[in-house]
Amino acid sequence: MVPEKFLKPYNPKETEERIYKMWENSGAFSPDFSYPNSSQLKTKSFCIIMPPTNANGNLHAGHGLVMTIEDIITRYKRMRGHKTLWLPGLDHAGFETQVVYEKKLEKEGRSRFEIEPKKLYEEILDFTLTNSANIKSQIRKMGASCDWSREKFTLDPDIVKTVYQTFKKLSNDGLLYRGKRIISWCPKHQTSFADIEIKDEEKIEPYYYLKYGPFIISTSRPETKFGDKYVVMHPNDKRYAEYTDGQKIKLEWINGPITATIVKDEAVDMEFGTGVMTITPWHDVVDFEIANRHGLDKEQVIDEQGKLLPIAGEFAGMHIKKARPLIIEKLKSKGLLEKIDENYKHVVHTCYKCGTTIEPQIQNQWFVKMKPLAEKALEKINAGEVVYIPEHYKKITTHWLENIIDWNISRQIVWGIPIPAKICDKCELGFVDLDNKITKCEKCGGKLRKDKDTFDTWFSSGQWPFATLDYPDSEDFKTFYPTNVLETAGDIFHWVARMIMLGLYVTGKLPFNTVYMHGMVLDAKGQKMSKSKGNVINPLDLTEKFGTDAFRMGMVVGNTPGTSLALSEDKIRAYKNFANKIWNISRFILENTEGVTLDEKFEKYNEADKALKKELNALLVDITSDMDNFRFYISAEKLYHYTWHSFADKILEESKKIFESGTSAEIFSRKQFLLNTLQNILLCLHPFIPFVTEEIWQLWKKPSRENMLMIQKWPTESNVK
Numbered sequence: 001m002v003p004e005k006f007l008k009p010y011n012p013k014e015t016e017e018r019i020y021k022m023w024e025n026s027g028a029f030s031p032d033f034s035y036p037n038s039s040q041l042k043t044k045s046f047c048i049i050m051p052p053t054n055a056n057g058n059l060h061a062g063h064g065l066v067m068t069i070e071d072i073i074t075r076y077k078r079m080r081g082h083k084t085l086w087l088p089g090l091d092h093a094g095f096e097t098q099v100v101y102e103k104k105l106e107k108e109g110r111s112r113f114e115i116e117p118k119k120l121y122e123e124i125l126d127f128t129l130t131n132s133a134n135i136k137s138q139i140r141k142m143g144a145s146c147d148w149s150r151e152k153f154t155l156d157p158d159i160v161k162t163v164y165q166t167f168k169k170l171s172n173d174g175l176l177y178r179g180k181r182i183i184s185w186c187p188k189h190q191t192s193f194a195d196i197e198i199k200d201e202e203k204i205e206p207y208y209y210l211k212y213g214p215f216i217i218s219t220s221r222p223e224t225k226f227g228d229k230y231v232v233m234h235p236n237d238k239r240y241a242e243y244t245d246g247q248k249i250k251l252e253w254i255n256g257p258i259t260a261t262i263v264k265d266e267a268v269d270m271e272f273g274t275g276v277m278t279i280t281p282w283h284d285v286v287d288f289e290i291a292n293r294h295g296l297d298k299e300q301v302i303d304e305q306g307k308l309l310p311i312a313g314e315f316a317g318m319h320i321k322k323a324r325p326l327i328i329e330k331l332k333s334k335g336l337l338e339k340i341d342e343n344y345k346h347v348v349h350t351c352y353k354c355g356t357t358i359e360p361q362i363q364n365q366w367f368v369k370m371k372p373l374a375e376k377a378l379e380k381i382n383a384g385e386v387v388y389i390p391e392h393y394k395k396i397t398t399h400w401l402e403n404i405i406d407w408n409i410s411r412q413i414v415w416g417i418p419i420p421a422k423i424c425d426k427c428e429l430g431f432v433d434l435d436n437k438i439t440k441c442e443k444c445g446g447k448l449r450k451d452k453d454t455f456d457t458w459f460s461s462g463q464w465p466f467a468t469l470d471y472p473d474s475e476d477f478k479t480f481y482p483t484n485v486l487e488t489a490g491d492i493f494h495w496v497a498r499m500i501m502l503g504l505y506v507t508g509k510l511p512f513n514t515v516y517m518h519g520m521v522l523d524a525k526g527q528k529m530s531k532s533k534g535n536v537i538n539p540l541d542l543t544e545k546f547g548t549d550a551f552r553m554g555m556v557v558g559n560t561p562g563t564s565l566a567l568s569e570d571k572i573r574a575y576k577n578f579a580n581k582i583w584n585i586s587r588f589i590l591e592n593t594e595g596v597t598l599d600e601k602f603e604k605y606n607e608a609d610k611a612l613k614k615e616l617n618a619l620l621v622d623i624t625s626d627m628d629n630f631r632f633y634i635s636a637e638k639l640y641h642y643t644w645h646s647f648a649d650k651i652l653e654e655s656k657k658i659f660e661s662g663t664s665a666e667i668f669s670r671k672q673f674l675l676n677t678l679q680n681i682l683l684c685l686h687p688f689i690p691f692v693t694e695e696i697w698q699l700w701k702k703p704s705r706e707n708m709l710m711i712q713k714w715p716t717e718s719n720v721k
Contacts, residue, residue, distance in 0.1 A: 006699060010580050010583035012546075012549065012692075015692070016143070029086075029147045029148065030085075030150075031480075045083040045479050045480055046083065046484050048085075048087075049086075049465050049468055052461060053135055054091050055091060055092060055153070060537075060538070062520070063539070065565070067142040070086060071145055071552075072632050075687035075690060078711070079710075079713060081714075085150070087147060088139065088144070089468060090152075092153070092457065094411060094413060095415075117414045142548060143549075150468075155417065163463060165434075166502065168432050175368060175373070176369070178428075179365075183360070187306035187356055189354065190305075192411065194408060198351070198352060199352040200350075201348050203348045204345050205220055209337075209339045210337060213252075213260060216273075218273045221320075223327055225278065226315075229260050230260065230261050230291075231260050231278050232263045232268055232278070237270050244264075248260070261296075263294055282301060282360075282361065282362050302359060302361075304359075364428050365410040367407060374401040374404045377401055377497065377501045381394060381401075390517065390562040392562065396493055397496065407456075407459075412452075417455045418455075420434050421433055424446045425448070426446030427444045429444075430451065431448070458494075462499050465483050465486070472507070482503075484512060484513060484514060487516040487518070488516075489520070490520075490562050491520065516630055521555075522567065523566070523568075545572075546569075546572045547691070548691055549579045550578070551575075553575035554571045556688060557575075557633060557636045557637050561633075578689075581643070583692060586699075600676065606666055612673060612677075613676070620680060620715050623638055623684055626638070639681070639685055642681075647677060651677075652674075684714075686712075694708065
């Protein structure tokens, strides 16, 4: 008899939480789960490590896409008989989390600079732990079949221990140094950044042409020019052949007469402007490198708060934004302003969180020498040992690696993994001190202080694949490393590259062999989501309204890897209808096959059903090939069209006529075909829409631990004939 529940429409709200609890309580999310079905042999291991979700808020649409794609991969591999591990994790997310918490403090009328560091850390920890529980609940609601017993957090003691060991190894191998280099500084957040945290914005601003002695120089930042005492030109520029390297010239400048030095350097672009420029080594990367090559002085003009220092004379203590027009007025009054281009278009480095213009500063920080690490990564990538999907991310990654600069891993924030080092008060030399044993400077004998900085969060997450598997001695590391697939957003390809570099450096092996990169999730109009636009889509709002299965199908159908996806309610609603369609198809088949047992080895199909069976088998083989080659967007669409248009619209309608007037042999043949097809459709759709397919399976089959759909065998070519 058909279960009474089938008489009602499918209800995701009544189903999903109950089904997820059944899966989780069964232990089947673990690779150690023993399949009751002896035919489901675990011959290979498969591992995918979840990119650690920031533990500072709620899931967004991008997270929804991550969970959908990675769960599809995981469920598929599990059904193919692999010993499958999808390891979940959360990221303390250093700067990101501290920014979120700072906004909370601002609403409360407090500032992080007024709170004792230890107390601030404890406050953010409590905030993060509360959010972590919320995030994990939301991940479960997405149907993620990850092994929660192996869950990791980037501040777990074992993760921190691994990060510290890598830091020490880099030091021992001469790949780590603390030194005065130019870094990217956010005056608002008072911390340095890595290149991945800088947002390039195209701006139109005034561009000033200034008289510098006999030369015309140009700049968009006149506030940096107080310390400019070097004028640089290309050695091959014939316009300036009369000037020699090292030559001194006297000239009138912003705050009076100065002596400038001629510097000849090939870094100058002879085609840009007048081919002459002055340099501010403390506040510009190119200028810093020129100064280093020629052994020139470097003088700070702007402090860490974005205010001018005493070198600026009457403008000292003034914020650069306020000072800029006043400086131009003074230059004009002295006859040193040649002209102004009011519509100068250029790219400005900004803080990706607050939009503040990045201020380059020279500071003592910890740096990793990246070229030796990048060279080994490039060797593996160019040899094809890492497959990129889509392939163009390989070119993007190799270009970045070929032009890599040393990595500043210090952050001047409280929230994060403390850097286990000490600094000499006298000579500023840094010492890695994991065991807190170094008591005085090994160079000058000076007194040491504990380093107050924390690691860049990308330094810890860059070690995620091997750190989460308890490198080096655990059984999990031996079984699952290297992992198989790294799936993430294309805009953080830097993180993927860092995992490759650090994985190779620490373990000697690539951390994964396939990189699957998805694009950005946009709103229905194809616009980037942002709070300011008010177009942010919460995936849980959509799952509440239409069901998780509908959301998952909407996220994957038509979603080619690496391309942006426009997400609309209409699309999700359409797949809610699809879930209902499958429900109704199942009810019709079970109502019309009562008393008939599915015979998976049945061969006495009539000619018409043989043709249909051949068509189905070809589809299953085709879909399996798509799944093996990460073409999930194609698999989902093929299954959708077959189920709705071929199976429901044509075959089931034809079956009604056969049941009314066909011979007993024709009717039995068709019933076996329908049962067989229903089973295979449910199996193939399960990775995409796990809840409704599992619910149908449980109503159809005898409910038991060994009969869960999620642990059944995938219908491959060998077992569908």
